[in-house]
Structure formats: C-alpha cells, structure tokens
Amino acid sequence: MQIKLAKFSGEFVWHFHKSKDALFFVHKGRLLMKFRDRDEIIEEGEFIVVPHGVEHCPVALTDTCEVVLLEPGTTVNAGAAADGRMVIELGQI
Template sequence: MTIDKVNLAHAFASFGDHWNPRVAGDINDFQVKLVKLDGKFDWHHHEREDELFLVVAGRMKMGLRTGDVIVEAGEFIIIPHGVEHCPEALDGECHVLLLEPNTVLNTGNVETDKTRATLERLG
C-alpha cells in the first residue's frame, strides 16, 4: 500500500475547468473531491447523502431556500441530505474541497449539462 500526501495548491493547479469534480482520495465509503467553481451551479438536493464544502480559495455563496450563507476561504459548510442548495462562486473562481459519500452525483436529483456521472482521479 502506498500512502501519498496531497498538496492542494498543486492539485488545483493541475486542472482548469469548472464544475467538474476530481477525486483526490478515498476514505472508507467517502471521497475527497476537488472542484473549481465559477458562477452559479444548479438548484438540487441529495436524497441520502450529506455533503461537506470546504472553501480553500475564493468565496462561495451557498444558496439555501431558508437564506444564503457566505463561506469564506478556510471555512466549511455541511449540507444535510434532502436540503435543496445551490453553490455559487463569488468574485471569480472559487476552489472547494468536497467530502461526501462515493455514491453522490454532483447534481443530485437533477440532470443538467453540469452532471458528471464518472469522475476523473487526480494523480
């Protein structure tokens, strides 16, 4: 077994597209994913999976039907399953680390042009 460390700055620099999560690691039935946000995503929810969004660089607005939450670099927000949400990058590009079950489809209960059924792995 090989144990590797991940440098987040180098990992984010290795890809340039937006709304296309990359798998950076696995923890039991969970995955650590890195994604670059630009603009607004789609409103959606996940029936069974909770999600953690950790902002590494930039700022993100998490749209919620109960009111928006601004998440700054170094902060995270956990979205419980069943809660409709809509991530949005503020002030340009935003880098986010996701921690979520490996069963999560990035667009949850909807299918759009941003849906990624198969994710690329970093490395």
Template sequence: MNSKVNLKEKLTLFSAHWTPKIIGELNGQYVKLAKLQGEMVWHDHANEDELFLVIKGSITLHFRDGKIDLNEGEMYIVPKGVEHLPEAKEECHVLLFEPKSTAHTGDVESALTVKDLEWI
C-alpha cells in the same frame, strides 16, 4: 503506505469549473477538489450530507430559506435532503467530502452534471 497529497499541485491539473476531481477515498467517502465559478443548479442529495471546505476564494450556498457565505478556511455541511444552489462570483477552490454514492447534481440532470468523476 499512501503518498501525501498536495492540494495546490492537484489544483494545477485541471481548469474546468463544476467538475469535481477525486483525490482520495476513506471509509466509503470520496475526497474531491473542485473549482467553482458562476452558479450551479438547484439540487439536493436525498441520502447524503455534503461538506464544502473553501481553500481559496469564497462561495455562497443558497437555500430556499436563506444563504450562507463561506470564505477561505471556512466549511459547511449541507444536510441530506436540503435543496441548495452553490454560487461563486469569482473562481473558488473547494474540498468536498461526500459518500461515493453521491450524484454530482443529485437527481437533477443539467449541462453541468458530471457522471463519471475523474481521479487525479
């Protein structure tokens, strides 16, 4: 039997922004926690949807044709192939569900790209 996961405890284990940490796996998907602040880069995920669930704070998901603001307790699924730029003016904590194959910044290489995700 797996042990339960306490999200608040897991969030105390790291401080870096834009570096998702894996906290679980189910049905070929990773469950990740991330701390966000500032802007990410424009990117998409050609073959995977991406779920953002805000645990603490707020985030704006920018799209080429608009934006969506998410607050604590709200979620949004970015459809595969849709270019987006996440932005958090203040530190924001999110839970992400993504297929294991999802590259952090899609095909875009930047200083924020993380290739080897850490389990915590």
C-alpha cells in the same frame, strides 16, 4: 467517503441529495450557498455541511473558487436535478 477537489464557476443548479450529506470546504475564493430560506457565505478556510434532503444552490463569488468536497463516492454533483453539468465519471489525480 471520497475527498473531491472542484473548481466552481458562477451559479450551479438548485438540487438536493436524497440520502447523502455533503461537506464543502472552501480552499480558495468565496462561495455563496443558497438555501430556500437563507443564504450563507463561506470564506476561504471555512466549510459548510449541507444535510441530505436540503435543497441548495452553490454560487462562486470569485473567478476562482476551489472547493474540497467530502461526501460518499456515489454522490452525483447535481443530485436529483437534470443538468448539463452533471458529472458521473470523476477524474483522478
């Protein structure tokens, strides 16, 4: 497992992770997590777990949306979707 800090901006791509769950903890700002059957708003200090195999689309509702992700280190941010914002090599702090 890895703890990742990400800054979200606008809407990401619809995607899913075949075999890995992901936890999104909103450190700063507000996040909308779209699912095919519903939308969930995650406020600062709250978190949501997205089970593997569930298609989702994160959307930053504020200019600055900082999210702490808890997921396996091998998880690719765009899952199975091909997107120009896919990150394979992570930066370290």
